Amino acid sequence: MNSLDIHKVLQMLPHRYPFLLIDRVLDYKKGESLTAIKNVTINEPFFPGHFPRRPVMPGVLVIEAMAQACGVLSYITQEGNTSEKGIFLFVGIDDARFKRQVEPGDQLRFEVRLNRQVRGIMMYSASAYVGDELACSAELMCAYREYD
Numbered sequence: 001m002n003s004l005d006i007h008k009v010l011q012m013l014p015h016r017y018p019f020l021l022i023d024r025v026l027d028y029k030k031g032e033s034l035t036a037i038k039n040v041t042i043n044e045p046f047f048p049g050h051f052p053r054r055p056v057m058p059g060v061l062v063i064e065a066m067a068q069a070c071g072v073l074s075y076i077t078q079e080g081n082t083s084e085k086g087i088f089l090f091v092g093i094d095d096a097r098f099k100r101q102v103e104p105g106d107q108l109r110f111e112v113r114l115n116r117q118v119r120g121i122m123m124y125s126a127s128a129y130v131g132d133e134l135a136c137s138a139e140l141m142c143a144y145r146e147y148d
Contacts, residue, residue, distance in 0.1 A: 001027045004072070012075040013068055014087055018045040021065035022110070025072060033113045034073040038065055042104035057102035062136045063093065066126040069110040074122050074142045077114065085146045091121065092141035100135040102128075108135065120144060 004012075004025035013020065021038050028034040040057055047055040067090040074088040102108060112126045121143045128136040 002029070003027060009072060012072050015068060019064075020068070021061060022068045022072065025069075026109075028073060028076055030079075031077045031114060033111070034069055034076070036069045036072065036110045036112075038108040038110070040102055040104055040106045040108060044104070047104065055104050057106075059096075059098050059136065062098075062102060062108065062128050063096060063138060063140075064090070065108065066110050066112065066128055066136065066138065067140055067142070069112045070122070070124045070126060070140050070142050073112055073114060073124070074144070077122070078144060082144060083146060085148070086144055087147065088142045088144050090140065091143045094139040096136070096138040098136050100130060100133050102130060102135055106130045112140075115139075 006023060009022050009025060022036045023038050024036065026035045026037060046058055046061065050056060050058050071088040109129045112124050115123045115125055121141050124140045126138055126140050127134060
């Protein structure tokens with residue numbers, strides 16, 4: 001198994017608190033797939049407002065976390081073909097579906113699979129699970145861009 005701790009994830013993603021939504025990569029296969037987790041705690045900055053009486057993780061943040069998992073797999077897959085000036089961007093989403101609410105105490109497991117690459121865009125199938133229960137699924141796209 002190939003795993004990455006938070007320190008390696010921080011080297012691959014530009015996100016930082018409170019927007020880093022991946023805690024650990026459990027396993028990956030370069031150019032194929034990746035499994036990562038996020039431990040959802042009551043201390044998340046979005047819970048006081050979403051919702052005060054019944055905290056629920058916003059679905060857009062579940063999608064963002066899946067996109068970050070895709071970003072890590074993109075980085076691993078393209079390693080050596082990127083520079084410090086570059087970043088993998090979330091550039092598209094199709095067929096997003098929400099099946100289960102995510103609450104404090106849940107552990108989200110993200111499973112992403114690289115389907116294909118076309119003209120610098122990487123297309124993924126992504127799913128988020130709580131235990132064995134599907135919480136969210138979508139088709140996501142990432143692209144590499146460099147900035148001055």
